Amino acid sequence: MQEQKIEFVDIENVxxxxxxxxxxxxxxxxxxxxxxxxxxxxxxxxxxxxVKKMTFNQQDLKKLQILDVATxxxxxxxxxxxxxxxxxxxxxxxxxxxxQLEDKTDLEIIHSLQGLIDPVFEPLLVEFLQRAFQIKxxxxxxxxxxxxxxxxxxxxxxxxxxxxxxxxGRF
Numbered sequence: 655m656q657e658q659k660i661e662f663v664d665i666e667n668v669x670x671x672x673x674x675x676x677x678x679x680x681x682x683x684x685x686x687x688x689x690x691x692x693x694x695x696x697x698x699x700x701x702x703x704x705v706k707k708m709t710f711n712q713q714d715l716k717k718l719q720i721l722d723v724a725t726x727x728x729x730x731x732x733x734x735x736x737x738x739x740x741x742x743x744x745x746x747x748x749x750x751x752x753x754q755l756e757d758k759t760d761l762e763i764i765h766s767l768q769g770l771i772d773p774v775f776e777p778l779l780v781e782f783l784q785r786a787f788q789i790k791x792x793x794x795x796x797x798x799x800x801x802x803x804x805x806x807x808x809x810x811x812x813x814x815x816x817x818x819x820x821x822x823g824r825f
Contacts, residue, residue, distance in 0.1 A: 710749050714742055715813070718809050721805055736786050736804075737790055739786065739808060740783070782804060
């Protein structure tokens with residue numbers, strides 16, 4: 655049998671690098687930090703912190719613009735647009751004057767708004783709401799141009815009544 659010689663080896667130029675000082679750990683931590691940062695940004699975006707806030711009046715005007723650029727190739731679409739148009743107006747007046755209007759008909763809104771809106775707009779608004787009621791429920795004939803004119807009228811009412819109130823909603 656042969657005996658092996660056991661010798662000590664000089665290891666002065668060799669050293670052990672701990673795992674917490676390795677380059678793969680630094681890379682992993684960098685990727686993890688980037689993912690956490692991206693997750694925080696996504697969370698902030700979803701919660702609405704990074705989005706420009708719009709006032710209720712601006713939101714209603716935006717809805718009216720969307721309604722105005724849509725195409726109406728059938729009478730049914732025009733009738734549906736009048737439902738949306740009067741609902742936008744009801745919600746706007748409910749927020750603007752702190753009234754409960756969502757459950758009221760178009761003709762009941764007229765009585766609720768008397769004395770609250772500008773006297774110049776009151777007869778025009780009464781005429782518009784009566785015409786909208788007739789169009790929606792009696793299915794009166796209507797042209798697309800008349801719908802666009804009514805959308806412009808509602809935009810004008812929202813713009814004029816929102817100018818008269820200050821930031822707190824007071825007149």
